[in-house]
Amino acid sequence: MRFGFAVKVLGEPGLKSNDARRWQSNPHLGVSLNYLQDIIRYLEKKKIRMYRMSSDLAPYITHPEMPQFRNQIDECLDELAYVGRMARAADIRLSFHPSQYIVLNSPEERVADLAIADYHAEARILDEMGQGPEAVVVTHVGGVYNDKSAGMERFIKNYNRLSDTARRRLVIENDETNYSVEDCLYIHSRTGIRIVFDYLHHMNLNPAKWSLSYALGAALATWPADVTPKIHFSSPRTELREVKRKNPITGKSRAELLPPLLDQHSDYINPYEFAFFMEHAEGLREFDVMIEAKGKDLALLRLKENLSKMGLPT
DNA sequence: CGATGTCAAGGAATC
DNA sequence: GATTCCTTGACATCG
Numbered sequence: 001m002r003f004g005f006a007v008k009v010l011g012e013p014g015l016k017s018n019d020a021r022r023w024q025s026n027p028h029l030g031v032s033l034n035y036l037q038d039i040i041r042y043l044e045k046k047k048i049r050m051y052r053m054s055s056d057l058a059p060y061i062t063h064p065e066m067p068q069f070r071n072q073i074d075e076c077l078d079e080l081a082y083v084g085r086m087a088r089a090a091d092i093r094l095s096f097h098p099s100q101y102i103v104l105n106s107p108e109e110r111v112a113d114l115a116i117a118d119y120h121a122e123a124r125i126l127d128e129m130g131q132g133p134e135a136v137v138v139t140h141v142g143g144v145y146n147d148k149s150a151g152m153e154r155f156i157k158n159y160n161r162l163s164d165t166a167r168r169r170l171v172i173e174n175d176e177t178n179y180s181v182e183d184c185l186y187i188h189s190r191t192g193i194r195i196v197f198d199y200l201h202h203m204n205l206n207p208a209k210w211s212l213s214y215a216l217g218a219a220l221a222t223w224p225a226d227v228t229p230k231i232h233f234s235s236p237r238t239e240l241r242e243v244k245r246k247n248p249i250t251g252k253s254r255a256e257l258l259p260p261l262l263d264q265h266s267d268y269i270n271p272y273e274f275a276f277f278m279e280h281a282e283g284l285r286e287f288d289v290m291i292e293a294k295g296k297d298l299a300l301l302r303l304k305e306n307l308s309k310m311g312l313p314t
Numbered sequence: 315c316g317a318t319g320t321c322a323a324g325g326a327a328t329c
Numbered sequence: 330g331a332t333t334c335c336t337t338g339a340c341a342t343c344g
Contacts, residue, residue, distance in 0.1 A: 100335085
């Protein structure tokens with residue numbers, strides 16, 4: 001089993017995950033790839049074998065009004081191949097997870113077209129990096145727009161408009177408010193798309209009242225036999241949230257403490273919670289685990305420490 | 315140098 | 330139809 005984390009490295013100062021300069025300074029994939037080399041060396045040192053790259057690795061690559069950024073992949077073919085070889089040599093599984101603004105099932109054609117372009121760019125980066133079918137682009141099904149089944153149909157329709165490059169890489173994840181594992185399975189039955197099981201989302205949205213092991217097993221079964229599935233795991237935040245509230249009359253703002261939302265991530269992973277979860281995976285096929293915690297790589301390394309103290313595999 | 319404002323993008327709730 | 334929240338870090342600017 002591989003453990004991975006997303007985007008930002010906290011365990012060592014100075015490691016950047018993408019060229020985040022403003023467009024006026026011409027940020028570029030080539031710069032991001034230099035940063036990525038440093039990250040891969042760090043992952044190797046820490047024996048971390050899965051990593052989600054920044055969705056802004058190629059800045060503005062699909063921006064409709066900035067065509068000057070459009071050819072970044074072609075401008076970096078050698079660098080992509082080189083960094084891809086580094087990742088393979090270090091046995092690191094790579095992935096992308098486009099931001100919340102990328103919505104394939106949007107009724108707005110402009111938005112859906114942008115999503116199609118975005119998935120294609122990220123899939124092509126993985127292709128040029130020479131990554132196998134385990135390197136995926138993870139997305140949510142999208143919005144509901146007052147009609148969930150229409151939302152799913154629109155996802156399927158637009159999925160069929162994807163390039164082969166994008167369709168080979170794209171996978172869906174169950175979310176915490178709209179589309180459950182059950183909904184994702186329906187889309188799988190119509191498209192064959194693979195499902196990334198998200199533990200925290202499933203705990204928050206499970207209208208069918210499926211057991212953990214049934215839902216997990218169903219999601220794992222959507223992956224081909226020779227491709228290792230992956231899942232997302234996170235613990236819910238328990239700390240109070242400090243929210244600044246503005247008085248509409250006086251215009252003054254003051255801090256207020258509110259309970260955490262159930263879908264917010266904690267700093268670290270509760271190792272007992274993870275151990276209980278793994279009991280529900282007993283007898284199911286093997287999978288990789290993407291840790292989603294505010295503590296990023298620190299949370300991952302701490303979880304592995306805690307699990308080995310508990311005598312559990314890492 | 316520290317404080318503060320800003321950043322490409324959508325959806326949903328609220329008015 | 331317009332506004333605000335969601336949520337996040339780091340760039341960019343200003344004093």
